[in-house]
Amino acid sequence: MTHQIELSGVNKYYGAYHALRDIDLKIRKGSFVALVGPSGCGKSTLLRSLAGLESISAGDLIIAGEKMNGVPPRKRDLAMVFQSYALYPHMTVEENLTYSLRIRGVKKAEAKKAAEEVAATTGLSNLLHRYPRELSGGQRQRVAMSRAIIRHPKAFLFDEPLSNLDAALRVHMRKEIRSLHDRLGATSVYVTHDQIEAMTMADHVVVMRQGVIEQQGPPLELYDRPVNKFVAGFIGSPAMNFIPAKAGADGRSLVFELGNPQVVTLDRPLPTASKLIVGLRPEHLRLVEEADAQIRLPVGVVESTGSMTYITSATTPEINVVVTDRQPLRSGEMMSLGFDPADLHLFDADSERRIDIAG
Numbered sequence: 002m003t004h005q006i007e008l009s010g011v012n013k014y015y016g017a018y019h020a021l022r023d024i025d026l027k028i029r030k031g032s033f034v035a036l037v038g039p040s041g042c043g044k045s046t047l048l049r050s051l052a053g054l055e056s057i058s059a060g061d062l063i064i065a066g067e068k069m070n071g072v073p074p075r076k077r078d079l080a081m082v083f084q085s086y087a088l089y090p091h092m093t094v095e096e097n098l099t100y101s102l103r104i105r106g107v108k109k110a111e112a113k114k115a116a117e118e119v120a121a122t123t124g125l126s127n128l129l130h131r132y133p134r135e136l137s138g139g140q141r142q143r144v145a146m147s148r149a150i151i152r153h154p155k156a157f158l159f160d161e162p163l164s165n166l167d168a169a170l171r172v173h174m175r176k177e178i179r180s181l182h183d184r185l186g187a188t189s190v191y192v193t194h195d196q197i198e199a200m201t202m203a204d205h206v207v208v209m210r211q212g213v214i215e216q217q218g219p220p221l222e223l224y225d226r227p228v229n230k231f232v233a234g235f236i237g238s239p240a241m242n243f244i245p246a247k248a249g250a251d252g253r254s255l256v257f258e259l260g261n262p263q264v265v266t267l268d269r270p271l272p273t274a275s276k277l278i279v280g281l282r283p284e285h286l287r288l289v290e291e292a293d294a295q296i297r298l299p300v301g302v303v304e305s306t307g308s309m310t311y312i313t314s315a316t317t318p319e320i321n322v323v324v325t326d327r328q329p330l331r332s333g334e335m336m337s338l339g340f341d342p343a344d345l346h347l348f349d350a351d352s353e354r355r356i357d358i359a360g
């Protein structure tokens with residue numbers, strides 16, 4: 002049995018509101034799973050259902066081989082890691098760490114030893130006698146994590162733990178949480194609305210929308226083969242370009258509807274569905290000589306960060322291009338774009354589902 006947590010057919014209603022719909026999810030022991038999706042899609046509801054803070058309306062929840070549907074939170078042996086401000090302000094770091102052990106009757110000396118061990122793992126050994134107000138944001142976050150670690154839970158549950166930190170610290174804490182997870186051999190479920198956080202931290206990413214799991218899998222599988230337009234647009238930054246299109250008369254080319262129609266020859270058999278959407282990631286478009294152009298578009302805005310140049314076309318829809326070299330392009334002039342046909346994604350315009358094209 003390698004699955005630490007298994008959900009099958011899980012549904013959750015808040016009154017008439019259907020917040021989780023037929024959730025099937027298996028979480029392997031030792032894995033780092035990210036639940037990601039826009040605000041209100043049900044991420045926290047799913048995490049709180051695991052923790053037992055919400056009851057599920059239908060389906061089964063199994064933790065370490067045992068059915069947990071009606072089991073109260075404290076008996077599930079899972080640790081929620083909240084944002085750093087959930088520390089007790091009138092307690093020292095050590096008291097914050099030992100609190101949960103002390104209320105369960107662990108002796109003072111034993112609890113102190115446990116706190117010292119955890120503090121050594123999380124780099125807090127010199128800070129045990131400080132109060133939370135005397136710590137930096139990153140140190141407070143480590144205390145919040147340590148407080149969970151000290152209980153040796155079956156899994157760690159994180160609900161947007163970094164959302165109160167500034168951008169630089171978030172990037173740092175992202176690595177720190179992941180490396181702690183690896184060192185502890187922990188199982189972690191991490192909720193975030195930030196797809197970069199999900200992609201960089203997790204081994205398994207679960208993309209949710211309106212209470213439904215749209216797709217789950219390894220991060221790069223979601224990037225390479227999104228099952229629908231929603232996942233395609235949600236994973237990746239800047240977001241994938243979507244271009245209305247139809248199959249050309251020869252069945253081997255696409256007509257892009259970008260202001261005036263542009264015929265792109267792919268030289269591979271294409272579906273004959275009348276309404277298609279082409280997906281092309283900004284980083285898969287490149288600037289080419291006019292003779293090699295697959296599409297030609299007027300330049301709208303050109304922005305450079307030094308390392309990257311971001312170009313937006315003056316078309317409807319707008320097309321975004323990202324290149325790593327500097328470009329002397331000016332607004333209003335024409336740019337010639339090329340791409341590898343293997344990087345092109347195709348969706349049915351009505352169902353928004355992925356259409357696979359033979360290579």
Ligand SMILES: Nc1ncnc2c1ncn2[C@@H]1O[C@H](COP(=O)(O)OP(=O)(O)O)[C@@H](O)[C@H]1O
Nearest residue numbers: 015018020038039040041042043044045046047
């Ligand atoms: N206690 C509740 N009662 C009624 N509706 C709720 C409750 N908690 C959450 N919801 C609704 O369920 C949906 C999912 O919420 P939530 O899981 O918090 O989303 P997320 O964490 O993905 O932003 C939202 O539409 C929210 O308004």
Ligand SMILES: [Mg+2]
Nearest residue numbers: 044045046160
């Ligand atoms: Mg939430």
